[in-house]
Amino acid sequence: MIETSPFPVDVVLPCLDEAEALPWVLERIPTGWRAIVVDNGSTDGSPDIARDLGAHVVHEPRRGFGAACHAGLAAATADIVCFCDCDASLDPGLLPAVVDPVLDGTADLVLGRRRPTIRGVWPLHARLANLELSRLVRRRTGLSLHDLGPMRAASREALLALGLTDRRSGYPLQMVVRAADAGWRVAETEVPYRPRTGRSKVTGTWRGTWQAVHDMRAVLAERPDGTPAIGTSVAGGTR
Template structure:
């Protein structure tokens, strides 16, 4: 795993993975040099785990299916102070992660999200975009944060994320992270990132049914009462 040069900082990158062998070489080749890729295999049947390991990634096995389960297993396996999350399907470029980390590292933000800007035909199917639009509106009403996307590319500090005590292990995990961060008074910002057509077939938003399940899981997070614990990011 050669990686892309970045001498300013280092971080661990959590990459939830379910049958992403076709995308892994490109994704892991774009991890900044000196950073650690933590590939969380969520039950792949295409050899993703062995391939990721051969390419230099740290591989964590999470038998419990679910996007949140994979993300949280990766977070627990991280060792760096700074942690990033990124999809493992080549739709997002890990080489852009240093720009997301910079505000967290410099102390000007506590959680930075990548706002997806689609590039190329099929990068963001209509049903997935409509689901994201509806959830973003509900999120703004719930948190008063000026966010336009629930982007899976994000950066924060590990100990602060653990203090949020996230419990969702399905598709609501990314949204729960933002909601609990807002309740705890975190400074949450977003920055534009290119969103490319993914490699392979989407397991979540590739169909109307998958999108509906994701919206259902996330809507349940938005209906939950505010967390009583005050997790601080600083």
């Protein structure tokens, strides 16, 4: 007998010290969907807050954005899985617009293209890095994407079949690259990008941004069969 999930969509929320943002984020999860908060070593009580607010909490001791995302994917049971940042910069209430093309069969992976709501919400160094990565992705895969943002949706089983291995900042990019190599239809839909709550762990500084770019360049160096090119490696580590 095949077990079915009681939830139509699972929303994976990687979390590292997001106690301040969690109430707003979790109250915006669409009715009937499940929030999976993946705690990645918080020290501010985030797991307890998430649990008290009704989220399913997963603990991922290995530090890294990709490690947290993949732990959430592994814990998911719904047919469709979404990913969204847990810092209130993106509104989970808008996820149905990201999910709809997957549900109606017009896309296999949908990315939320971020549109800043106010000036300065997206730091210059982060925007420049995103533009450069979009250009490299276009050259590597042929996909004309404008943003490699964290809000996205796809089939759970199809995502697992991609065999994603990056456990750092390259995880979102590896998902796109391997999806393209597998012939997936990848689409974008615009989503507002708000001021985040709290301090950014990745793109809030030049150092964090360029560490992310370094991780993503390793992903772009992969061969289409998923093996790293000579002289490159995909390692774990901190975000």
